[in-house]
Amino acid sequence: MKIDGYTRTCGLIGNPVEHTMSPVIHNTLAEMQGENLVYVPFHVGTGDVKDAVEGAWALNLLGCNVTVPYKRDVLPYLVKIDPLAERIGAVNTLVRAEDGFKGYNTDMPGLYRALMRDGVKVEGEDILILGAGGVARAVAVLLAEKGASRIFILNRTLEKAEAVAAEVNGFSGRSIVTAMRTEDWPALAGRRDGPAKYLAIQATNVGMYPDVGKAVIEEEAFYRLLHTGYDLVFNPSRTRFMELVEREGGKAFGGLEMLLYQGVIAYELWTGRGVSDALADVIYGRMKEAMGIR
Numbered sequence: 240m241k242i243d244g245y246t247r248t249c250g251l252i253g254n255p256v257e258h259t260m261s262p263v264i265h266n267t268l269a270e271m272q273g274e275n276l277v278y279v280p281f282h283v284g285t286g287d288v289k290d291a292v293e294g295a296w297a298l299n300l301l302g303c304n305v306t307v308p309y310k311r312d313v314l315p316y317l318v319k320i321d322p323l324a325e326r327i328g329a330v331n332t333l334v335r336a337e338d339g340f341k342g343y344n345t346d347m348p349g350l351y352r353a354l355m356r357d358g359v360k361v362e363g364e365d366i367l368i369l370g371a372g373g374v375a376r377a378v379a380v381l382l383a384e385k386g387a388s389r390i391f392i393l394n395r396t397l398e399k400a401e402a403v404a405a406e407v408n409g410f411s412g413r414s415i416v417t418a419m420r421t422e423d424w425p426a427l428a429g430r431r432d433g434p435a436k437y438l439a440i441q442a443t444n445v446g447m448y449p450d451v452g453k454a455v456i457e458e459e460a461f462y463r464l465l466h467t468g469y470d471l472v473f474n475p476s477r478t479r480f481m482e483l484v485e486r487e488g489g490k491a492f493g494g495l496e497m498l499l500y501q502g503v504i505a506y507e508l509w510t511g512r513g514v515s516d517a518l519a520d521v522i523y524g525r526m527k528e529a530m531g532i533r
């Protein structure tokens with residue numbers, strides 16, 4: 240990597256940032272496309288988000304990613320917010336505009352690109368979301384926008400699922416999302432107008448390192464209701480949820496591809512250059528190497 244007076248910098252604002260995969264994604268993309276761009280993580284302390292965004296602007300950074308816990312906190316310091324990011328209520332990418340940064344959410348377009356690459360259909364489908372946290376809410380917004388037929392949000396805390404359902408139904412102007420308690424999943428099997436099998440998106444923390452070997456639903460009969468299980472957990476790369484899906488004959492995918500494509504889309508926004516599937520595959524390989532996955 241050659242750094243000179245023309246090198247542009249992109250960075251990651253977060254806390255912690257030590258275990259991020261983003262430098263692997265962006266520095267490899269820049270290297271492979273011959274972009275004079277370098278990507279570095281910036282640890283930003285509590286209460287310093289405003290200074291970090293203003294400082295990034297003053298230092299002429301081309302763009303930034305934003306990660307936990309600041310995806311909402313950055314909103315007041317942006318000059319514009321992309322409509323999808325606004326509906327989701329969280330920004331993970333800042334792009335330099337004329338008089339400040341514009342905020343985007345590339346996590347959900349990243350998930351959608353991963354789903355499309357894996358041949359997983361959303362339009363017209365009945366889809367289950369496990370969890371009702373920040374990511375699950377964003378997934379519900381995405382699926383509603385992409386034309387899902389019905390969405391069932393299953394969560395340990397029913398009130399949180401109900402709040403997400405009310406919000407997304409409000410945006411979409413139709414009663415598309417239904418909230419359920421996780422343990423009430425058997426009701427799905429008895430739906431008279433239901434599909435033969437569902438796509439399920441696993442958006443809880445259950446099964447995530449170091450809590451490996453657990454799934455939010457353990458009963459085998461639940462997995463017989465699924466044709467596909469998409470776990471958003473990426474560490475470990477193969478989760479118990481994925482194992483249970485496959486054991487009952489479904490297709491299973493993990494969260495590493497979503498992570499890849501949120502980065503790819505951010506890079507495309509910063510540089511204006513497209514990333515081919517073949518190049519994305521190379522980056523995916525580097526990410527796996529960095530995580531010690533074969």
Ligand code: NAP
Pocket residue numbers: 346369370371372373374375394395396399442443444445447455471472473494495497498499501
């Ligand atoms: P969050 O806001 O903290 O929400 C966590 C969700 O998990 C809630 O629905 C919570 O249920 C549920 N949950 C936690 N522990 C549980 C347990 N023991 N039993 C049952 N349910 C439990 O988290 P988030 O930010 O939405 O993140 C969710 C997942 O997305 C994480 O696994 C993260 O790894 C993944 N993620 C992936 C990517 C990617 O690029 N692939 C990016 C971001 C996040 P309650 O509401 O009942 O508490």
